[in-house]
Amino acid sequence: MVHVSATPVLALRGVSKRFGAVQALTDVELEVHAGEVVALVGDNGAGKSTLVKTIAGVHPIDDGVIEWEGSAVQINKPHDAQNLGIATVYQDLALCDNIDVVGNLYLGREIRKRGILDEVEMERRARELLTTLSIRIPSVRIPIASLSGGQRQTVAIARSMLGEPKLVILDEPTAALGVEQTAQVLDLVERLRDRGHAVILISHNMADVKAVADKVAVLRLGRNNGVFDVKSTSQEEIISAITGATDNAVTRRAARNVEAQK
Amino acid sequence: MSTDKTSPAVGKTPAAPADTAPSDTAPADTAPVDAPAPAPAAVTAVDPRLLVREQGFAGYLGEFKRKMRAGDLGSIPVVIGLLVICVIFQGLNENFLSAGNLSNIAVSMVATGMMAVGIIFVLLLGEIDLSVGSVSGVSGAIVAVLSVTNGINEWLAIVAAITGGALIGAIHGFFFARIGAPAFAVTLSGLLFWQGFMLQLLGSNGTINLDSDGLVGQLTTYYFSDVAAAYGLALVAVVAFFLSSFTDSRRREAAGVPSRPLSEIALRTGLLAVIAFAAAATFNQYKGLPLAVLLFLVVLVASDFVLRRTAYGRKIFALGGSVEASRRAGINVTAVRISVFAIAGTFAAVGGLFWASKIAAANQSAGAGDLLMNVIAAAVIGGTSLFGGRGRTWNALLGVMVITSIQYGLALEGIATPIQYMITGGVLLATVVIDSVTRKTQKTAGRA
Numbered sequence: 240m241v242h243v244s245a246t247p248v249l250a251l252r253g254v255s256k257r258f259g260a261v262q263a264l265t266d267v268e269l270e271v272h273a274g275e276v277v278a279l280v281g282d283n284g285a286g287k288s289t290l291v292k293t294i295a296g297v298h299p300i301d302d303g304v305i306e307w308e309g310s311a312v313q314i315n316k317p318h319d320a321q322n323l324g325i326a327t328v329y330q331d332l333a334l335c336d337n338i339d340v341v342g343n344l345y346l347g348r349e350i351r352k353r354g355i356l357d358e359v360e361m362e363r364r365a366r367e368l369l370t371t372l373s374i375r376i377p378s379v380r381i382p383i384a385s386l387s388g389g390q391r392q393t394v395a396i397a398r399s400m401l402g403e404p405k406l407v408i409l410d411e412p413t414a415a416l417g418v419e420q421t422a423q424v425l426d427l428v429e430r431l432r433d434r435g436h437a438v439i440l441i442s443h444n445m446a447d448v449k450a451v452a453d454k455v456a457v458l459r460l461g462r463n464n465g466v467f468d469v470k471s472t473s474q475e476e477i478i479s480a481i482t483g484a485t486d487n488a489v490t491r492r493a494a495r496n497v498e499a500q501k
Numbered sequence: 502m503s504t505d506k507t508s509p510a511v512g513k514t515p516a517a518p519a520d521t522a523p524s525d526t527a528p529a530d531t532a533p534v535d536a537p538a539p540a541p542a543a544v545t546a547v548d549p550r551l552l553v554r555e556q557g558f559a560g561y562l563g564e565f566k567r568k569m570r571a572g573d574l575g576s577i578p579v580v581i582g583l584l585v586i587c588v589i590f591q592g593l594n595e596n597f598l599s600a601g602n603l604s605n606i607a608v609s610m611v612a613t614g615m616m617a618v619g620i621i622f623v624l625l626l627g628e629i630d631l632s633v634g635s636v637s638g639v640s641g642a643i644v645a646v647l648s649v650t651n652g653i654n655e656w657l658a659i660v661a662a663i664t665g666g667a668l669i670g671a672i673h674g675f676f677f678a679r680i681g682a683p684a685f686a687v688t689l690s691g692l693l694f695w696q697g698f699m700l701q702l703l704g705s706n707g708t709i710n711l712d713s714d715g716l717v718g719q720l721t722t723y724y725f726s727d728v729a730a731a732y733g734l735a736l737v738a739v740v741a742f743f744l745s746s747f748t749d750s751r752r753r754e755a756a757g758v759p760s761r762p763l764s765e766i767a768l769r770t771g772l773l774a775v776i777a778f779a780a781a782a783t784f785n786q787y788k789g790l791p792l793a794v795l796l797f798l799v800v801l802v803a804s805d806f807v808l809r810r811t812a813y814g815r816k817i818f819a820l821g822g823s824v825e826a827s828r829r830a831g832i833n834v835t836a837v838r839i840s841v842f843a844i845a846g847t848f849a850a851v852g853g854l855f856w857a858s859k860i861a862a863a864n865q866s867a868g869a870g871d872l873l874m875n876v877i878a879a880a881v882i883g884g885t886s887l888f889g890g891r892g893r894t895w896n897a898l899l900g901v902m903v904i905t906s907i908q909y910g911l912a913l914e915g916i917a918t919p920i921q922y923m924i925t926g927g928v929l930l931a932t933v934v935i936d937s938v939t940r941k942t943q944k945t946a947g948r949a
Contacts (some may be wrong), residue, residue, distance in 0.1 A: 329829075331825070333823065333825055333829045333830075334823065334826055335818070335822030335823045335825035335826050335827070335890070336822050336823065336890070337818060337821060337822040337889075337890030338815075338818055338819060338890075340824055342815060342818075342819075346815070346819055346826070346827070346830040346832075347830030347831040347832055348830075348831075349826075351812060354811065355811060356810050356811060356812060356815065357811050359749070359753050359756050359758060360752075360756070362756070363756040363757065363758050364760045366758060374837045380759075391693075398918055426829050454791060487798045
């Protein structure tokens with residue numbers, strides 16, 4: 240069902256990030272292919288947000304290599320990431336409540352005709368975009384303030400799609416959403432994948448992860464703690480990787496044996 | 502429990518996203534067994550919750566009613582307020598609605614109105630500029646000192662005064678946007694500083710008389726006495742409005758997005774025509790079309806265009822909605838903020854010229870008294886939100902009409918300033934109350 244390209248769209252090789260005395264990320268590896276949803280999970284403080292911010296260019300990395308479609312790139316500021324084709328939807332959606340849906344979709348990149356806003360063209364394209372993503376909102380001409388939480392989330396995601404990004408990063412898109420709204424957002428994530436976008440999905444909700452993700456990358460205390468295939472892994476295994484329950488007597492003895500053999 | 506859940510689920514199926522069914526990824530077990538799968542054609546059917554306006558005039562009426570219920574009153578309270586004011590003062594004195602009085606009101610409201618346009622820009626950011634009164638005084642003083650005392654060409658003096666206003670505003674903007682001081686505090690200190698600056702400019706004698714036939718003097722005294730001027734302007738306005746609405750509607754139709762029905766455009770044009778020609782007839786009964794009113798209308802049209810049709814205006818609204826969202830959208834927050842304060846300063850200076858013109862002098866009391874309050878009140882009464890992100894510059898016209906009509910009405914009755922202050926204060930309070938109440942209604946209707 241998932242067509243995975245040979246070269247990953249984005250690959251992190253041994254990425255490390257330090258904030259003063261805190262080592263936020265240590266030698267993190269991550270690969271995302273086109274048409275693939277990778278869920279990034281981990282406990283609070285595991286480094287999920289830091290990792291996403293390094294990809295989005297908010298925090299430049301200290302060590303390691305970021306590869307974009309097979310070649311090493313420097314991502315030092317948000318603009319670099321946008322130019323590569325990385326779109327990030329943060330948890331606080333950053334929409335303007337007083338402006339209508341069309342205005343928010345095109346905020347900062349308005350279509351102009353002879354210096355004047357081309358409202359008709361923006362509205363037409365906005366409708367087209369929302370239709371292709373099967374997003375249903377009451378009207379594209381009502382202010383964001385009158386939309387529900389789920390609708391706002393879908394608008395924020397649609398906004399990220401305008402630049403035709405290759406990689407979309409969604410930071411906790413279903414947090415604080417109701418059942419029906421969560422379903423809408425998850426549907427949208429699947430449609431992004433079907434359109435060939437690579438998606439990184441940060442979530443605390445295992446049910447969501449199981450529902451839409453292809454791979455689950457677990458972070459624990461700033462390090463990789465396994466990448467699992469969703470189909471063949473049970474929820475318990477993932478949760479134990481998140482909480483570190485795998486770190487038990489058996490695994491420690493195994494690790495020591497490996498070390499002893501070296 | 503399970504039966505309770507299925508029955509609403511089945512009932513909801515058409516309204517709930519029907520796209521889950523055709524999607525190949527949807528697990529089969531989520532589809533209710535007894536609910537027929539929607540036919541492919543049904544997927545594009547209109548969701549009953551969507552606010553799709555019916556075509557034609559009925560749809561327009563329906564939307565109007567819905568807006569009223571949702572508390573989206575627009576300018577209706579102000580228009581009603583204006584009618585009430587007219588009825589009351591006409592009842593007290595039959596001269597109130599005379600052509601002469603209305604024409605005088607129109608001319609004298611321009612000074613406050615110009616300043617209100619500037620303050621609306623600042624209010625849209627969710628900020629306030631308390632210095633506009635003092636800045637208007639400085640502008641009058643600059644013109645007087647340059648043209649009368651130093652004998653410089655009056656055009657140059659006017660340009661200098663307006664540039665000075667823009668510069669003063671930019672300085673306020675710099676301290677607010679770049680240094681991060683609260684706009685309230687920056688412009689409050691500006692209020693005092695520029696008042697002092699004006700007194701310094703005017704020197705010891707305090708009043709500089711302007712030539713009442715000069716450029717500044719003519720601002721409020723020149724009338725286009727030819728009857729054709731007022732009617733021509735009204736005709737141009739009506740035709741321009743109709744053509745722009747009509748072509749816009751045609752373009753929208755061609756692009757396949759909802760457009761205004763012709764009947765609605767006709768209704769709006771008709772309404773505008775009635776108002777425009779009534780105003781023109783009134784002006785022509787007295788001295789003709791006042792230059793001041795023409796300039797004010799030009800400013801209103803231009804500023805409304807900038808705010809609603811350009812990317813720059815969109816940035817101002819965005820900043821009033823969410824600074825963080827604007828920043829992430831790549832908007833240069835500092836530059837927009839500084840420019841908006843510069844615009845407020847510019848319009849304050851322009852307003853100052855009209856004040857100077859009205860008394861044909863620059864004196865020490867310019868920009869003092871209730872001017873600042875009237876300017877802010879005009880913007881707010883017109884419907885500009887104090888919380889940012891909501892409002893139009895046309896609001897300045899309505900608001901300043903209310904304020905000036907009250908002043909003139911009370912003056913006709915010979916009611917003194919103390920009472921005037923109290924009544925104006927009461928009207929402002931009433932407006933803020935209406936704004937707050939409608940805001941609450943809007944919240945409950947999901948439209949904040």
